[in-house]
Amino acid sequence: MKAYVVGVGMTKFEKPESRDWQYWDMAKEAGDAALADAGIAYGEVQQVPVGYCFQASTAGQRAVYELGLTGVPVYNVNNNCATGSTALMMARQFVEGGLNDCVLALGFEKMKKGALGGGSDGGDFKTSPVARHYGIMAAGHGFEMSPPTAQIFGNAAREHMEKYGTTEAQLAAVAAKNHRHSANNPYAQFQDVYEVDEILAARSIHAPLTKLQCSPTSDGAAAAVVVSERFVETHGLEEKAVEIVAQAMTTDTGASFESGSCIDVVGQPMSRAAAEQVYERSGLGIEDVDVVELHDCFSVNELLTYEALGMCEVGESGKLVESGATTYGGRWVVNPSGGLISKGHPLGATGIAQVAELTWQLRGQAGARQVAGAGVGLAHNIGLGGAAVVTMLRRG
Numbered sequence: 001m002k003a004y005v006v007g008v009g010m011t012k013f014e015k016p017e018s019r020d021w022q023y024w025d026m027a028k029e030a031g032d033a034a035l036a037d038a039g040i041a042y043g044e045v046q047q048v049p050v051g052y053c054f055q056a057s058t059a060g061q062r063a064v065y066e067l068g069l070t071g072v073p074v075y076n077v078n079n080n081c082a083t084g085s086t087a088l089m090m091a092r093q094f095v096e097g098g099l100n101d102c103v104l105a106l107g108f109e110k111m112k113k114g115a116l117g118g119g120s121d122g123g124d125f126k127t128s129p130v131a132r133h134y135g136i137m138a139a140g141h142g143f144e145m146s147p148p149t150a151q152i153f154g155n156a157a158r159e160h161m162e163k164y165g166t167t168e169a170q171l172a173a174v175a176a177k178n179h180r181h182s183a184n185n186p187y188a189q190f191q192d193v194y195e196v197d198e199i200l201a202a203r204s205i206h207a208p209l210t211k212l213q214c215s216p217t218s219d220g221a222a223a224a225v226v227v228s229e230r231f232v233e234t235h236g237l238e239e240k241a242v243e244i245v246a247q248a249m250t251t252d253t254g255a256s257f258e259s260g261s262c263i264d265v266v267g268q269p270m271s272r273a274a275a276e277q278v279y280e281r282s283g284l285g286i287e288d289v290d291v292v293e294l295h296d297c298f299s300v301n302e303l304l305t306y307e308a309l310g311m312c313e314v315g316e317s318g319k320l321v322e323s324g325a326t327t328y329g330g331r332w333v334v335n336p337s338g339g340l341i342s343k344g345h346p347l348g349a350t351g352i353a354q355v356a357e358l359t360w361q362l363r364g365q366a367g368a369r370q371v372a373g374a375g376v377g378l379a380h381n382i383g384l385g386g387a388a389v390v391t392m393l394r395r396g
């Protein structure tokens with residue numbers, strides 16, 4: 001069976017503690033918006049996978065109860081930064097498998113100010129789920145006092161520069177592009193435009209990464225209504241429907257760790273494998289894609305993902321962004337929302353927010369950031385620990 005997105009909604013992504021709200025408030029705002037977009041009542045929803053990382057067990061129920069007390073199953077999902085796309089994948093599987101005709105995927109996060117930790121609340125990396133990942137990094141690069149996630153991606157950037165000649169200006173060009181895109185996104189946490197020189201001059205977090213090349217901690221929520229073809233037809237939702245043509249999740253294999261490279265540890269092999277599966281299942285390739293929302297948690301990860309998705313040869317991603325091929329007027333528009341760097345990164349919401357943006361793009365509803373003629377979109381969401389989810393979308 002086919003699965004379609006027929007309704008999406010999200011809150012504005014905001015700096016933690018900048019607004020007096022609870023996670024259930026933001027979940028209700030996003031969920032209500034998605035249901036209204038679909039034109040259906042919550043009573044038609046049959047299951048709800050809910051993604052979040054930093055709230056307590058059964059926070060999904062607490063959030064969903066604000067939408068209605070219908071007794072439907074609620075699943076609490078945590079897959080690090082890939083949490084939102086994991087919840088969406090569950091929704092798609094319920095529909096494609098014929099179990100349900102209407103499922104709501106919801107993701108939210110209420111975060112703390114300051115840098116994101118390394119996956120262990122107490123900072124004990126010996127017991128952290130990502131201890132193996134940081135151990136590989138420490139063996140090759142040592143372990144410093146800068147935020148651990150910035151370290152592991154910053155060291156991946158250093159390796160890319162040393163191996164392929166990628167420049168600091170090319171890394172900064174990713175951030176400049178995404179900050180520029182976010183100026184047209186009312187949901188973005190930041191809407192300021194920066195030039196490459198300003199990004200390079202910003203405070204260093206872990207060289208070569210500066211503050212303006214790093215995604216911030218954020219509060220926010222996003223939701224998507226996923227339905228069957230039968231539901232689309234019986235509810236007359238053809239004009240709203242965006243098909244999930246193919247989707248794949250991969251986790252770490254030996255390729256993440258055997259080389260000792262931070263490029264592999266942060267997930268480039270996972271992303272490549274997920275993309276290849278999606279291309280095979282969908283019959284579509286990156287050459288068919290018009291618009292991409294990908295996981296630019298740090299500027300270097302956008303470059304690594306270009307290569308993983310097959311947008312360029314390995315080592316050529318710095319030149320690709322510098323050429324203008326990934327912005328308006330280029331071959332693809334990547335992160336028209338502003339991406340994680342500028343739109344924000346509330347972990348549980350990010351993957352669903354990417355699909356919300358692509359849904360608006362494919363419907364022609366993205367306003368000033370609309371990609372002309374967008375017919376096929378691709379979302380990429382990744383989390384250390386690890387999981388990579390790639391989703392191919394097409395206007396139904």
